[in-house]
Amino acid sequence: MRDLQQLPRLRDSLSYLYVEHAIVDRKSNAIEYITEEGRVMVPVSALCLLMLGPGTSISHAAVKVLQENGCMVLWSGEEGIRFYAQGSGETRKAYHLLRQAELVCDPRKREQVVINMYRMRFNEELQPDLTLPQVRGFEGVRVREAYAAASRKYNVPWRGRRYEVGNWGAADPVNRALSSANALLNGICHTAIVSGGYSPALGFIHTGKMTSFVYDVADLYKTKLTIPTAFQIAGESTTSVEKRVREACRIAFRQHRLLERILPDIDRVLEIVEPSAESHGEEPPPALWEELEEA
Numbered sequence: 001m002r003d004l005q006q007l008p009r010l011r012d013s014l015s016y017l018y019v020e021h022a023i024v025d026r027k028s029n030a031i032e033y034i035t036e037e038g039r040v041m042v043p044v045s046a047l048c049l050l051m052l053g054p055g056t057s058i059s060h061a062a063v064k065v066l067q068e069n070g071c072m073v074l075w076s077g078e079e080g081i082r083f084y085a086q087g088s089g090e091t092r093k094a095y096h097l098l099r100q101a102e103l104v105c106d107p108r109k110r111e112q113v114v115i116n117m118y119r120m121r122f123n124e125e126l127q128p129d130l131t132l133p134q135v136r137g138f139e140g141v142r143v144r145e146a147y148a149a150a151s152r153k154y155n156v157p158w159r160g161r162r163y164e165v166g167n168w169g170a171a172d173p174v175n176r177a178l179s180s181a182n183a184l185l186n187g188i189c190h191t192a193i194v195s196g197g198y199s200p201a202l203g204f205i206h207t208g209k210m211t212s213f214v215y216d217v218a219d220l221y222k223t224k225l226t227i228p229t230a231f232q233i234a235g236e237s238t239t240s241v242e243k244r245v246r247e248a249c250r251i252a253f254r255q256h257r258l259l260e261r262i263l264p265d266i267d268r269v270l271e272i273v274e275p276s277a278e279s280h281g282e283e284p285p286p287a288l289w290e291e292l293e294e295a
Contacts, residue, residue, distance in 0.1 A: 016188060017042060018246065020053030020078070026061035029069075044069045048259060049191045051076050072191040076183070096197040096272065100213075103270060104202045111135075113204045116269040121220055136205065146223040153228070154235035173238040177230035180242040181249050182218065185226050188253070189217040192262040220265060225252050 022033040031050075032041045044050075044065055049072045052058060058073075066073055103109045114135050115126050122142050126135060151158035156174050163171040163179055171179070193200050193213060203212025205219070229252050233245045253259070266272075 016049040016051060016184065016250070017047060018051040018053060018076075019056055021055035022057075024050075024052070024056060024058040024062050026059060026065050029065060031062045031065060044071050047071045049074060049187050051187065054078050070195055072187070072194065074187050074190075094197065095274075097199050099272060100198050100202050100270060104204065110204055112271075113269055116271070117205065117216065117220060120265065120269060121223060132205075139205075143223065146227050150228050150231035154231040156231050156235045173241045174231060174234035177234045177241040177245040178226065181226035181230045181245045182222065184246055184249050185218045185221060186211070186214050188258065189221075189262060190214045192259070193217060193266070196263045196266060198266065217262065217266060220269075221256075221258065225249070225256060225258070 019033045022035045024031055024033045027041060029045070030041055030043050032039050047066075047069070050066060051074050053076055063073065103113055111132060114132060115128070115130075118124070118126055118135055118139060121139075124142075126138065130138075147158055147161070150156070158174065159172075161175065161178070163175045168176065190200055190211065198213065200214045201210045201212055203209075203214075203216045206212040206215040209215075226249065229248050230241075230245055233241055233248050237244070
């Protein structure tokens with residue numbers, strides 16, 4: 001019998017699979033996607049994120065087996081450049097969520113998490129008495145420096161981060177490459193957050209959206225992964241940058257062992273200390289009214 005306290009090992013998963021113009025169905029305890037070119041079996045127990053592009057149909061049985069194996073399902077636009085909806089992954093304990101909520105609601109603890117994130121991103125210490133707007137200012141400077149450095153290294157003109165959600169083609173190649181790479185990174189971080197029992201909505205730097213914490217976590221890796229990868233792809237050619245940057249990101253994520261790092265990095269910035277083994281028993285905690293009666 002499966003241990004209900006255990007979560008899937010995200011570090012052992014494949015990063016993502018993008019499918020379009022295909023039928024996705026269940027095949028035993030796996031899925032297969034069917035196109036005009038044939039059928040391909042996919043071991044969902046080793047898959048982190050399934051991205052469904054235009055022209056895709058998926059069966060109820062396929063969604064069920066994906067959920068049972070903790071694989072996030074994401075409905076996206078062509079070439080994965082837009083995000084429409086997602087299905088939930090698998091989570092079996094609430095300790096991480098409760099700790100995250102505690103840190104978000106305490107201003108001092110929240111500021112410490114923001115400082116931890118900055119330190120991890122840029123390997124630079126900050127003064128402990130800085131306010132959140134000041135930390136955001138320092139962050140903005142470092143990100144602009146990362147864009148400028150990548151522009152010089154790969155000889156790609158850079159006029160700033162500019163794109164229109166409703167007019168994808170109006171953006172220049174490097175901005176389209178950045179958007180595609182960041183969308184992919186966001187999807188993988190979202191999967192890891194849900195897999196680890198955290199809330200995608202309770203952000204520390206970003207706030208007000210259901211994916212605020214996703215943006216916080218993804219930002220930990222942009223300056224080292226998606227920014228240099230996007231500029232490199234745009235510098236090589238301006239043709240099909242979206243498809244090529246996804247392929248390059250897959251290689252970069254594997255080389256940097258991204259799936260092995262995300263959950264430990266989240267635990268580190270939130271200073272998570274796992275409960276003792278005794279608290280992980282199968283007996284449910286007492287109801288609130290039982291605790292009040294005892295008091």
